[in-house]
Amino acid sequence: xxxxxxxxxxxxxxxxxxxxxxxxxxxxxxxxxxxxxxxxxxxxxxxxxxxxxxxxxxxxxxxxxxxxxxxxxxxxxxxxxxxxxxxxxxxxxxxxxxxxxxxxxxxxxxxxxxxxxxxxxxxxxxxxxxxxxxxxxxxxxxxxxxxxxxxxxxxxxxxxxxxxxxxxxxxxxxxxxxxxxxxxxxxxxxxxxxxxxxxxxxxxxxxxxxxxxxxxxxxxxxxxxxxxxxxxxxxxxxxxxxxxxxxxxxxxxxxxxxxxxxxxxxxxxxxxxxxxxxxxxxxxxxxxxxxxxxxxxxxxxxxxxxxxxxxxxxxxxxxxxxxxxxxxxxxxxxxxxxxxxxxxxxxxxxxxxxxxxxxxxxxxxxxxxxxxxxxxxxxxxxxxxxxxxxxxxxxxxxxxxxxxxxxxxxxxxxxxxxxxxxxxxxxxxxxxxxxxxxxxxxxxxxxxxxxxxxxxxxxxxxxxxxxxxx
Ligand SMILES: Cc1ncc(COP(=O)(O)O)c(C=O)c1O
Numbered sequence: 174x175x176x177x178x179x180x181x182x183x184x185x186x187x188x189x190x191x192x193x194x195x196x197x198x199x200x201x202x203x204x205x206x207x208x209x210x211x212x213x214x215x216x217x218x219x220x221x222x223x224x225x226x227x228x229x230x231x232x233x234x235x236x237x238x239x240x241x242x243x244x245x246x247x248x249x250x251x252x253x254x255x256x257x258x259x260x261x262x263x264x265x266x267x268x269x270x271x272x273x274x275x276x277x278x279x280x281x282x283x284x285x286x287x288x289x290x291x292x293x294x295x296x297x298x299x300x301x302x303x304x305x306x307x308x309x310x311x312x313x314x315x316x317x318x319x320x321x322x323x324x325x326x327x328x329x330x331x332x333x334x335x336x337x338x339x340x341x342x343x344x345x346x347x348x349x350x351x352x353x354x355x356x357x358x359x360x361x362x363x364x365x366x367x368x369x370x371x372x373x374x375x376x377x378x379x380x381x382x383x384x385x386x387x388x389x390x391x392x393x394x395x396x397x398x399x400x401x402x403x404x405x406x407x408x409x410x411x412x413x414x415x416x417x418x419x420x421x422x423x424x425x426x427x428x429x430x431x432x433x434x435x436x437x438x439x440x441x442x443x444x445x446x447x448x449x450x451x452x453x454x455x456x457x458x459x460x461x462x463x464x465x466x467x468x469x470x471x472x473x474x475x476x477x478x479x480x481x482x483x484x485x486x487x488x489x490x491x492x493x494x495x496x497x498x499x500x501x502x503x504x505x506x507x508x509x510x511x512x513x514x515x516x517x518x519x520x521x522x523x524x525x526x527x528x529x530x531x532x533x534x535x536x537x538x539x540x541x542x543x544x545x546x547x548x549x550x551x552x553x554x555x556x557x558x559x560x561x562x563x564x565x566x567x568x569x570x571x572x573x574x575x576x577x578x579x580x581x582x583x584x585x586x587x588x589x590x591x592x593x594x595x596x597x598x599x600x601x602x603x604x605x606x607x608x609x610x611x612x613x614x615x616x617x618x619x620x621x622x623x624x625x626x627x628x629x630x631x632x633x634x635x636x637x638x639x640x641x642x643x
Contacts, residue, residue, distance in 0.1 A: 195237070198237065198238075198241045199276075201241075202241065202244065202245055202248065205245065205249075206248060206253070207255075207267075209249075209253050209256070210253060210255050210256035210257070210267075211256050211257055211258070212253060212256065212258070212597070213252065213253060213256070213258045213259065213594075213597045213598065213599060213600055214249070214250060214251065214252055214253065214597060215594075215595060215596060215597030216252070216594045216595055216597070217250070222250050225246075225250070226243070226246055226247055226250070227243070228247075252600060255267040255618075257618075257621060257625045257628070258598070258599045258600065258629075258632075259600050259618070260599070260600065260601040260602075260614050260615055260616075260617075260629065261600040261601055261602045261615075262602065262615065262617075263417070263445050263471075263474040263475070263615055263617060264473055264474050264475075264477070264480070264617055265477075265615070265617040265618035266477050266617065266618035266619065266620050266621075267477075268477040268478060268479075268533050269536075270532045270533045270535070270536030270537070271477065271478040271479055271529040271530065271532060271533035272479065272529070273529075273532050274528040274529035274530070274531060274532030274533065275478075275479045275528070275529040277528065278524065278525045278528045278529060281294070281525075283525060284522045284523055284524070285298065285318075285514060285515070285518070285523040285524070285525050285527075286504060286505075286513065286514065286515030286518065286521060286522065286523060287504065287505065287512075287513045287515055288509070288512040288513060291525065294525050294527070294528060295512055295514060296512075297527055297528060297531045298318060298514065298525070298527035298528075298531075299512075299514075300531070301484075301527050301530055301531055301534070302314070302315075302316040302317075302318075302484060302486065304534075305470060305484055305486060306486050308450040308451065309447075309450065309462055309463055309465075309468050309470075309486060310462065310463025311463060311486070311488050313490060314486055314487060314488055314490065315486070315487045315489070315490040315491075315492070315493050315494075315517065316484050316485055316486040316487060316493070317484065317485055317493060317514065317517050317518050317519070318482070318483065318484055318523075318526045318527050319483050319484070319485055319519060320481050320483070320519075320520075320526070321471070321473075321480075321481045321483050322360070322362065322442070322444030322445075322469050322471045322474075322483050323360070323362035323365070323366070324483065324485075324519060325444065325469035325470070325471070325483045325484060325485035326360070326362045326363060326366055326411070326440070326442055326444070326469050326485075327362070327366045327369065327370070327519070328467075328485040328493070328519055329409075329440040329466075329467035329468075329469060329485050329487075330353075330363075330366045330367065330370055330372070330408075330409065330411075330440070331370055331496050331497075332467065332487065332492050332493055332495075332496045333408055333409035333438035333440060333466070333467065334370055334372060334408055334409075335492070335495065335496045336438055336466075336492060337351075337406065337407070337408045337409065337437075337438060338351075338406070338408070342496065345371075346371060349404075349406055350376070350403070350404065350405045350406065351372055351373065351376045351405065351406050351407075351408050352376050352377075352378055352396075352400045352405045352406070352407050352408065353367055353372065353376055353377050353378065353407075353408050353409050353410070353411065354377075354378045354380055354393055354396055354397065354407070354409070354410045354411070355377060355378075355379065355380065355388075355410070355411035355412075355413070355442075356379070356380050356381075356382050356387070356388035356412075356413055356416070356423055357379040357380065357381055357382050358382045358386050358388075358413065358416040358417075358418070358419065358421060359379070359411060359413045359416065359442065360413065360416075360417050360442060360444065363377060363411050363442070364377045372408060376408075378396045378400070380392045380393050380396055382421070385419075385421055385570065385571075385573065386416055386418075386419040386421030386570065386573075386606075387421050387422065387423050387424055388412060388413070388423040388424070388428065390424060390427045390428060390431060393410070393428065393431055394431060397431070397435055397437075407435060407437045408437075408438065409437060409438040409439070409440055410428060410431070410432050410437055410438070410439050410440070411439075411440045411441075411442055412424075412425050412428045412429075412439065412440070412441050412442070412465070413441075413442045413446075414441050414442065414443035414445070414446040414447060414449070414458070414459050414462065415443060415444070415445030415446020415447070415449070415574055416445070417445065417604070418576065418578065418604035418605070418606060418611075418613055419570055419572075419573070419576055419578060419604075419606060420445065420446065420572060420573055420574035420575060420576030420615075421573050421574075422446060422458045422459065422573055422574070424461075425441060425459055425460060425461040425462050425464070425465065426460050426461025426464065427461075428461075429461045429464035429465060432464075433464070438466045438467070439464065439465045439466050439467075440465060440466065440467045440468070440469070441459070441462050441465045441467070441468045441469070442469045443459065443462070443468055443469055443470050444469045444470065444471040444474065444483065445471065445474050445475065445574075446458065446459065446475075446574055447459075447468065447469070447470030447471070447475075448470070448472075448474070448475035448476050448542070448546060449475075449546060449574070450462070450470075451539060451542040451543055451545075451546055452542075452543045452546040452547065453543065454543075454547070455546060455550070458573070458574070463488075465488065466487065466488050466489065467485060467486065467487050467488070468485075468486040468487075469483065469484070469485055469486075470483065470484050470486065471483040472484070472530045472533075474617065475545075475546065475549065475575070475617060476530070476533070476542065476545075477533070477545070477617075477618075477619070478529050478530050478533055479529055481526060482526045482527075482529060482530050483526070493517045494510070494516050494517045497516065497517055497518060497519065498510075498516045498517070499516075504521070545619045548619035549575045549616050549617060549618075549619050550574070550575060550616075551623075552575070552616035552619070552621060552623065552626055553572055553574070553575045553576075553577050553614075553616040555623045555626050556577045556614055556616060556626050556629075556630075557571070557572065557577060559626065559627065559630050560577070560579050560630075563630070563634075564582075565581060565582045565583075565634065565637065566579050566580070566581055566582070566630070566633075567579060567580045567581075567582070569606045569607075569609070569611045570606060575615060575616040575617060576613055576614070576615050576616075577613075577614040577615075577616065578604065578606050578611040578612065578613050578614075579611060579612055579614070580609070580611055580612070581612065581633060581634075581637040582637070583637065583640075583641045584636065584637035584640040584641060585610060585640070586603040586610040586611050586612045587603050587610050588636075588640050589603075589612060589633060589636045589637060589640065590602060590603045590612060592636045592639060592640065593632060593633075593636050598632050598635070598636075599629065599632045599633075601613070601614060601629075601633075602615075612633065614629065
């Protein structure tokens with residue numbers, strides 16, 4: 174590993190101030206980071222890293238070159254998420270057009286509460302919300318960018334709460350028992366948000382999933398019936414479009430039918446799988462999503478936009494503002510609230526998470542994104558073929574999207590994942606399917622080749638052979 178005194182950052186370009194020019198320094202460090210795309214930094218002991226780096230803010234000011242040296246030392250001890258060996262989460266890779274938008278977001282540094290403060294950037298954000306809403310199937314919808322899928326789910330749960338319990342926003346809860354319904358495979362943010370919203374974590378009913386990891390609609394009906402008989406008020410149903418471990422899609426149309434019959438809010442958590450709406454060939458996987466009341470969609474997952482980039486979309490235009498609006502005359506001074514997204518936002522000061530998605534979408538267009546989804550699926554298909562051809566490997570479930578969960582004979586998935594991480598060979602996560610630990614390969618990076626997937630499996634076999642020896 175390179176140390177600070179060898180970093181060479183002092184030779185980076187200089188601006189007129191005699192200090193390092195910030196853009197030259199950033200370009201130099203970025204080039205170094207990108208040059209490491211093929212590597213994974215072996216996961217060290219955090220105490221060792223802390224001892225190697227001097228992280229406490231100093232008393233005296235430092236020259237820029239000293240700051241950038243320290244910054245490089247820190248970044249080189251950071252896992253690389255963009256290269257050929259990163260399969261750990263639901264995001265991977267690097268998109269140049271998105272990066273351009275993100276870098277300039279920081280340079281411009283506008284806050285997205287009002288048109289007065291952010292000008293044309295507000296219009297770009299609105300254009301994206303409209304476009305994404307149209308992909309869900311809504312000609313005229315509302316929405317907001319939030320700091321991630323968990324927060325988009327939070328915004329949807331908040332609006333659903335206010336719709337189900339009139340007066341709760343002003344006066345608080347009246348003590349009646351409540352319930353929310355989501356599949357046993359749904360993301361943990363649903364339960365966490367129920368706690369944060371005062372709905373109660375225990376009021377979440379986890380509905381059994383079928384053999385493919387999809388919510389069972391008959392079990393959903395049974396749970397609603399049980400609660401109705403007990404006088405419990407249903408607040409919302411959350412269907413998941415792309416579950417976190419298996420990448421499974423709940424059957425949205427029949428769930429929407431149940432929601433309609435009972436007059437209950439339906440939210441679709443498409444944080445992971447919403448991007449399938451960009452592929453006409455895959456759209457049927459979310460059939461019926463236009464019947465939902467709200468929809469979460471993360472662009473920082475399958476669309477490859479830097480973290481964080483997520484939207485909460487709402488079919489009814491009025492409700493988000495009704496739940497979030499506050500009068501603040503020191504802020505909302507020009508009165509066309511349509512152009513002041515602060516009145517529909519969880520935050521006050523808010524960075525622009527839309528610009529990077531806007532530049533990426535300008536670059537790729539709808540067609541480019543469709544091709545990207547197809548490449549992700551082609552890599553997952555290839556992975557399935559490799560597994561099926563190798564008697565050491567067992568496919569746990571046939572993938573519904575780009576997550577491929579498998580087991581390795583004679584080696585525990587958790588130990589395989591840990592060993593590869595410790596040795597700096599690969600980052601891949603594990604997750605339980607039907608209670609069994611499995612390796613979860615996520616084919617989120619469309620810039621990989623099938624040879625990279627073959628290399629991934631070579632590493633898995635290496636780790637398994639090491640573990641079998643002990
Ligand atoms: C289905 C689903 N919903 C929500 C989230 C939360 O997204 P974020 O990490 O952006 O908060 C995730 C994250 O993995 C997810 O898989």
